[in-house]
Amino acid sequence: MFTVCRATAALTVWLIANSAAASDVQADKDRLLDSLVGQMTLQEKVGQLRMEYASAGPNPQAKLDSIVDGHVGAMFTSPAASQASLRELQEAAAQRSRLHIPLFFAGDVLHGQQTIFPISLGQAASWDLQAIGKSARIAAREATAIGLDMTFAPMLDISRDPRWGRMSEGYGEDTYLTSRIAEAVIPALQGPTLGARDSLMACVKHFAGYGAVEGGRDYNTTDMSARRLVQDYLPPFKAAVDAGAGAVMTALTSLDGVPATANGWLLHDILRQQWQYNGLVIGDHGAVEELIAHGVAEDGERAAQAAFTAGTQMSMRDRYFAYGLPRRVTLGEVTAQQLDSAVRQVLATKYELGLFDDPYRHLQGAPANQDQRLHRAQARDMARRSLVLLKNHDQTLPLSRHARIALVGPLADNAVDILGSWHANGKPDQAVTLRQGLQSGLAGKATLLYAKGANISDNPQAFALLADNQVSFDPRPTETMIAEAVTVARQADVVVAALGEARGMSHEGASRTDLNLPGQQRALLRALKATGKPLVLVLMNGRPLTIGDESQWADAVLETWFSGSEGGNAIADVLFGEYNPSGKLPVTFPRSVGQIPLYYNHLNTGRPFDPARPSVYRSRYYDIDDTPLYPFGYGLSYTDFSVSAPRLSSARLQPGQALQVQVTVRNEGLRAGETVVQLYIRDRSASVSRPVKELKGFEKLALEPGQERQVTVQLSPAALSFVDRNLRWVSEPGWFDVMVGLDSQTVQTASFELMP
Numbered sequence: 001m002f003t004v005c006r007a008t009a010a011l012t013v014w015l016i017a018n019s020a021a022a023s024d025v026q027a028d029k030d031r032l033l034d035s036l037v038g039q040m041t042l043q044e045k046v047g048q049l050r051m052e053y054a055s056a057g058p059n060p061q062a063k064l065d066s067i068v069d070g071h072v073g074a075m076f077t078s079p080a081a082s083q084a085s086l087r088e089l090q091e092a093a094a095q096r097s098r099l100h101i102p103l104f105f106a107g108d109v110l111h112g113q114q115t116i117f118p119i120s121l122g123q124a125a126s127w128d129l130q131a132i133g134k135s136a137r138i139a140a141r142e143a144t145a146i147g148l149d150m151t152f153a154p155m156l157d158i159s160r161d162p163r164w165g166r167m168s169e170g171y172g173e174d175t176y177l178t179s180r181i182a183e184a185v186i187p188a189l190q191g192p193t194l195g196a197r198d199s200l201m202a203c204v205k206h207f208a209g210y211g212a213v214e215g216g217r218d219y220n221t222t223d224m225s226a227r228r229l230v231q232d233y234l235p236p237f238k239a240a241v242d243a244g245a246g247a248v249m250t251a252l253t254s255l256d257g258v259p260a261t262a263n264g265w266l267l268h269d270i271l272r273q274q275w276q277y278n279g280l281v282i283g284d285h286g287a288v289e290e291l292i293a294h295g296v297a298e299d300g301e302r303a304a305q306a307a308f309t310a311g312t313q314m315s316m317r318d319r320y321f322a323y324g325l326p327r328r329v330t331l332g333e334v335t336a337q338q339l340d341s342a343v344r345q346v347l348a349t350k351y352e353l354g355l356f357d358d359p360y361r362h363l364q365g366a367p368a369n370q371d372q373r374l375h376r377a378q379a380r381d382m383a384r385r386s387l388v389l390l391k392n393h394d395q396t397l398p399l400s401r402h403a404r405i406a407l408v409g410p411l412a413d414n415a416v417d418i419l420g421s422w423h424a425n426g427k428p429d430q431a432v433t434l435r436q437g438l439q440s441g442l443a444g445k446a447t448l449l450y451a452k453g454a455n456i457s458d459n460p461q462a463f464a465l466l467a468d469n470q471v472s473f474d475p476r477p478t479e480t481m482i483a484e485a486v487t488v489a490r491q492a493d494v495v496v497a498a499l500g501e502a503r504g505m506s507h508e509g510a511s512r513t514d515l516n517l518p519g520q521q522r523a524l525l526r527a528l529k530a531t532g533k534p535l536v537l538v539l540m541n542g543r544p545l546t547i548g549d550e551s552q553w554a555d556a557v558l559e560t561w562f563s564g565s566e567g568g569n570a571i572a573d574v575l576f577g578e579y580n581p582s583g584k585l586p587v588t589f590p591r592s593v594g595q596i597p598l599y600y601n602h603l604n605t606g607r608p609f610d611p612a613r614p615s616v617y618r619s620r621y622y623d624i625d626d627t628p629l630y631p632f633g634y635g636l637s638y639t640d641f642s643v644s645a646p647r648l649s650s651a652r653l654q655p656g657q658a659l660q661v662q663v664t665v666r667n668e669g670l671r672a673g674e675t676v677v678q679l680y681i682r683d684r685s686a687s688v689s690r691p692v693k694e695l696k697g698f699e700k701l702a703l704e705p706g707q708e709r710q711v712t713v714q715l716s717p718a719a720l721s722f723v724d725r726n727l728r729w730v731s732e733p734g735w736f737d738v739m740v741g742l743d744s745q746t747v748q749t750a751s752f753e754l755m756p
């Protein structure tokens with residue numbers, strides 16, 4: 001009793017001391033912000049709301065002068081910016097400007113800064129929240145060491161359209177999986193406190209609806225029901241806000257005709273009012289001036305007003321906040337109070353980042369890109385976890401280390417593309433290609449033969465208009481290259497073909513109408529198939545590709561995305577069986593572009609197609625097998641797992657009660673391995689039609705051969721809710737199906753009734 005009392009008393013003292021400390025910090029912050037805002041001129045206030053390029057540009061002195069004059073609040077830096085140049089900018093702000101207000105520096109760190117991890121879509125394929133969190137932590141450490149205070153990441157746009165090149169930047173098609181990843185990534189980036197030296201503020205993007213652009217065409221219109229938006233597209237952002245994300249970036253697109261950057265419903269009603277978000281809102285690059293092209297503002301001044309009054313507090317690379325806002329304030333169209341509140345927000349961001357204490361906290365001169373500073377082991381681990389085995393006929397994989405292997409393809413010895421889009425400061429000469437990975441994996445026990453076989457695209461001009469257009473082009477005729485590859489293949493026991501996209505093809509501004517392997521790569525694969533040798537297709541790409549034929553021709557198919565600095569070693573680990581693949585698709589692979597959008601959590605419709613009882617007047621395409629090529633959640637292993645039918649803690653659930661769903665998972669094979677148990681639900685009947693399946697829980701687990709484990713997934717009452725026609729989250733009584741499996745297609749079902 002006595003001990004308990006002492007412990008309670010100690011806890012009370014600790015709590016009081018801490019809340020006193022917290023309120024001291026708040027008071028200190030308020031004092032500083034009040035004092036600064038009270039001293040600022042109109043121009044200085046507007047200056048705080050502007051983010052400009054850190055690069056010197058044609059007139060470096062003018063850039064420094066504009067900082068000294070208080071016309072810039074933050075800097076957008078390229079990953080390659082030198083710390084000396086950033087320090088010079090920070091000195092101009094923190095030492096030479098009238099009020100000594102520091103800048104903050106922001107940049108795009110999506111999947112690593114110097115150590116490059118797999119692209120986000122690849123990381124999502126690991127379904128491994130811990131590993132994803134670790135890679136974000138390392139990215140934050142590396143980025144803060146070279147001057148960054150904020151990253152424009154994570155990208156939380158749900159996308160059901162692989163034509164959209166930016167699918168590679170996000171975590172796939174599923175709301176639940178993306179939300180859980182957001183919860184892992186935000187604290188990993190931001191650390192226990194934003195003021196820590198290696199904490200990187202997250203600016204989540206793009207709020208909201210960008211991933212649903214019409215036809216997958218970048219920057220195109222988004223238009224969907226508010227219900228769908230709130231239910232399927234917003235929850236990852238809500239999860240990020242609840243996890244404490246410091247900043248939010250607006251989308252460049254419009255939603256129901258209103259560009260996100262000037263959308264008060266999104267930025268004010270939802271983000272601020274409903275979600276109680278109290279961080280910074282930044283307009284995407286050029287988003288304010290684009291309001292004119294969108295046709296919702298006549299001129300720059302009005303564009304600035306529209307964005308600002310809707311809730312965009314800081315503009316990125318845009319001149320109109322500078323020219324337009326002061327006049328709108330003078331005219332009374334923007335109130336002094338609105339202005340001050342946005343300025344306070346920017347200052348609060350800098351305060352939380354610790355920049356008033358030490359403006360150089362992230363500019364301590366750490367050397368960039370030294371090989372010994374790279375986190376290679378962690379990059380290799382993350383990459384192995386994100387690889388997805390799509391086919392393995394007759395146990396073609398793993399390869400024997402004693403086999404003669406012919407490695408072929410434009411991505412086989414390619415250190416540029418393996419890093420993926422948004423590769424920050426990742427250097428190709430620090431990346432391990434597949435050829436290098438296989439070579440060291442062979443450990444001198446066999447021979448590795450190599451031929452490039454084809455270019456990624458036979459039209460080098462195709463790259464000219466891509467944001468990331470670095471591409472090496474072999475000028476030899478296609479026939480010569482393919483013939484060389486075939487000769488090499490004939491000398492081998494097994495052929496490994498590394499085919500896919502250039503990193504710039506799955507990127508911003510890189511939408512495609514055709515999702516086939518580009519160029520002559522299909523012809524190359526067909527020729528390799530004709531040799532009759534066992535054929536392994538290693539895919540490197542940033543989105544689902546339509547590989548129906550290729551998956552027939554190849555004996556084994558391994559999806560490797562763009563796997564980063566250690567990609568080559570990680571892929572070799574899987575090919576040689578050093579690591580048993582455990583990745584599962586975070587996105588549906590269609591058979592044909594014409595099926596898009598194709599996603600697992602669709603509605604049933606009044607006339608669903610049933611392949612067991614085919615009939616004409618049903619919802620389907622008659623000219624194709626109307627299923628995905630590979631479903632969401634799919635991925636094989638070198639071992640076999642079995643899952644029992646789900647056991648429910650109750651068949652009748654009272655409102656507010658949680659349901660425990662239990663299954664037994666067993667490793668039936670001869671190798672240790674990991675798999676992901678996935679739990680889906682279906683609300684059979686509600687006031688609005690509910691999807692045929694919705695992911696509501698998962699667990700990744702490792703099992704030794706013959707080992708079995710009980711896995712219990714808890715379904716909270718919230719998991720049963722949906723957005724009704726009044727945009728409220730509700731759950732309605734009635735019957736639900738619970739489906740459990742190792743992918744979204746092959747599941748076992750149990751049912752329960754939610755009581756009124």
Ligand code: BGC
Nearest residue numbers: 108152205206252284285508
């Ligand atoms: C993109 C953002 C990115 C910004 C800065 C914009 O074009 O839409 O995602 O963060 O550029 O690079």
